Amino acid sequence: MENLVEPFVELVRRAATDLPADVESALRAAKEREEPGTAAAGALEAILRNVELARERSTPICQDTGLPIFYVYHPRGMGTRALREQIERAVVEATRRAYLRPNAVDPLTGRNSGNNLGRSFPSFHFEEWEEEFLRVDLLLKGGGSENVSAQYKLPYAPLKAGRDLEGVRRVVLDAVYRAQGKGCAPGILGVAVGADRGGGYVCAKEQLFRPLNDTNPVPELATLEQRLLEEANELSIGPMGFGGKTTVLGVKIGAYHRLPACYFVTVAYMCWACRRARMEVRDGEVVYG
Amino acid sequence: MATYELETPIPEEAVRALHVGDTVYLSGLIVTGRDAAHKYMVENFIRAGVVPASEQALYEELKRLLNGGVIYHCGPVVRQREDGQWEFVAAGPTTSIREEPYEADVIAHFGLRGVIGKGGMGPQTLRACQEYGAVYFHAVGGAASLIADAVKEVVAVYKKEEFGIPEAFWVIRVEGFPVVVTMDTHGRSIHEQVERSSRDVLNRLVSSSTI
Known part of the structure; x- marks a missing residue:
């Protein structure tokens, strides 16, 4: 399998720092509906400014970059072990570059692994599908x-x-x-x-x-x-x-x-x-x- | 709904003048502390008869910083520059209600004037706010890059190895940190009001009987 570590790092960067357009426009519409000067309108204004700032600077939209959840749809014959290993390397690198906060905490010792790897961390769902191409969907879901x-x-x-x-x-x-x-x-x-x-x-x-x-x-x-x-x-x-x-x-x-x-x-x-x-x-x- | 600029340490009368809905821009030194920090403070400083010798230095430092001070429920994304200096990259609030069992004791013990977080807190904290003169400042959840902009300097960090980066005590200097007062010293809480009114609507929406 080809080396996709750097493209996976880019996937994480995009997820963490660049809010999808449909969500951003829904937030804009929400802001228009609120009475100007209210706490609700103020919160939405801050949210929208933050979204722009995060995109501009490639910094996380939210500091709780959450549990990275990967839904991987792969063509026949592609090994999931190599995919998992490359995605994990990308997660470590994305953490090093401060796109992700280290979030994996061992419940027995209370220790944070420091690199977002741990048991069942990140979360993976693999599915072999009929298509000839690979699709990786990533959701960063905060605590x-x-x-x-x-x-x-x-x-x-x-x-x-x-x-x-x-x-x-x-x-x-x-x-x-x-x-x-x-x-x-x-x-x-x-x-x-x-x-x-x-x-x-x-x-x-x-x-x-x-x-x-x-x-x-x-x-x-x-x-x-x-x-x-x-x-x-x-x-x-x-x-x-x-x-x-x-x-x-x-x-x-x-x-x-x-x-x-x-x-x-x-x-x-x-x-x-x-x-x-x-x-x-x-x-x-x-x-x- | 007025707008204020306050600097830590905050005098008690300034906090007692605030009302829910007011916007405040905070400046000065504040300290981050969340789940591990609150459990640690209560177990080592407040409920223990004697502060363990190993924790004495940090205790003195926190007493100095938190008297008239502000604690921020936040687990930041940080970056270390080549010269060793830390920077906040993303630093929005975390959900505060998890600290409800501890916060009233922390307010009383250290003489806190404010708690910054999101989602609001419960009746024990609200009572402590009234009694000791403190308010709950709501920051905008998720607005992490924007808030990191208000963090001008990381002054110190404590318990980073033991608690991990998100849970450590980060002492930061902020300028113009935007927050809204949602629990005040007059016993009012926006969270309580919204909870009550939304419950009435829910009851109406599910009132027709089925099953």
Whole structure:
């Protein structure tokens, strides 16, 4: 396999320092909606200035560069061991260049490994696909937003949430309410309906790779996404939890087969700094975006 | 909603004049401290009968810095220049509520005038703010490059090896660090207000009974 360490470092740099255009324009639209002079408007102005500054200087948008989560789609015959090893080397180098904060802490000793490598750190999902090219998607997900992510088991009596999309609606709103501003609102919700507990989070985070302005191909999920976006904003938690018109920038839902006995709804809360980046290698040529 | 410029050490009356919603630009020396730092301070300085001899020097230094001072819940991205000097590259706030079990004791013990973080804190901290004269300053979560711009100098770092870079005590000199007061000395908390009003909306949105 060719040496892709430097292109992978560039992928990390882009994710950490260059907010995707769809997220930035959603933040701009949110700023326009807030009353000038309010704390909410001030927070969004600071966020937008920060996004520009980070891009200009190649410094991290947020100091919590989080857990790097790699979704790797590779063609037949490409070994995942070499891929993992090269990505890990790139993560170490990106940490050295201060694109990433050292974030891997051993829970037994309390020690930070210092280079973002550790057991199950970074996180990898490999999938062999039919395409002839390699795609690597990276999400940097910070700890604040991870702490307010939530998994519900339906039926959920406190909200009278049953095993249907109405039940899903109720628990997702509950998750937004419980998060308040703590996950760095306005957030983006990746939601998995179904799957098992572990798979729920994997699938919910995969939803976060969808562009904010896309439409869910499943009509009933598209309707639910739109309704939840409006209702979550009615909660008026607002940017940073200061109160305001925009609490959530997007809701992305996927439905996955479940066991007869289980009905999980998993809400992966992503902060406004939705740091995702994509890299593809086609015929030896590296393309980002 | 007024705008103020304050410099550490902050006099008590200046803090008592602040109200939720006020914007403040902070300058002077502040100290970062988050999860490991709060646990360490409470266990070694506040709840221990005697401060361990090995920790005495740091204790004295923190007493000096935090009296009238400000603690910042932050785990920065840093860079070391060739001459050994550290620089803050990205330095936004971390979620403060994890320090709720400790913060009231830290405010009382050291005479803190302010805590900077994000997401707000709970009733114990709010009570300590009232009683001892301190406020909670909310920084903009995620605005890390922007805030790093307000950090003019890294003066010292303590416990870097033991706690790791994000968790160490970084003593920094800031200029015009922008924050919003979200918990004041008058017992008011924006977080409490927003929590209450959003709960009412949630109840309305899920009120029709199913199952």
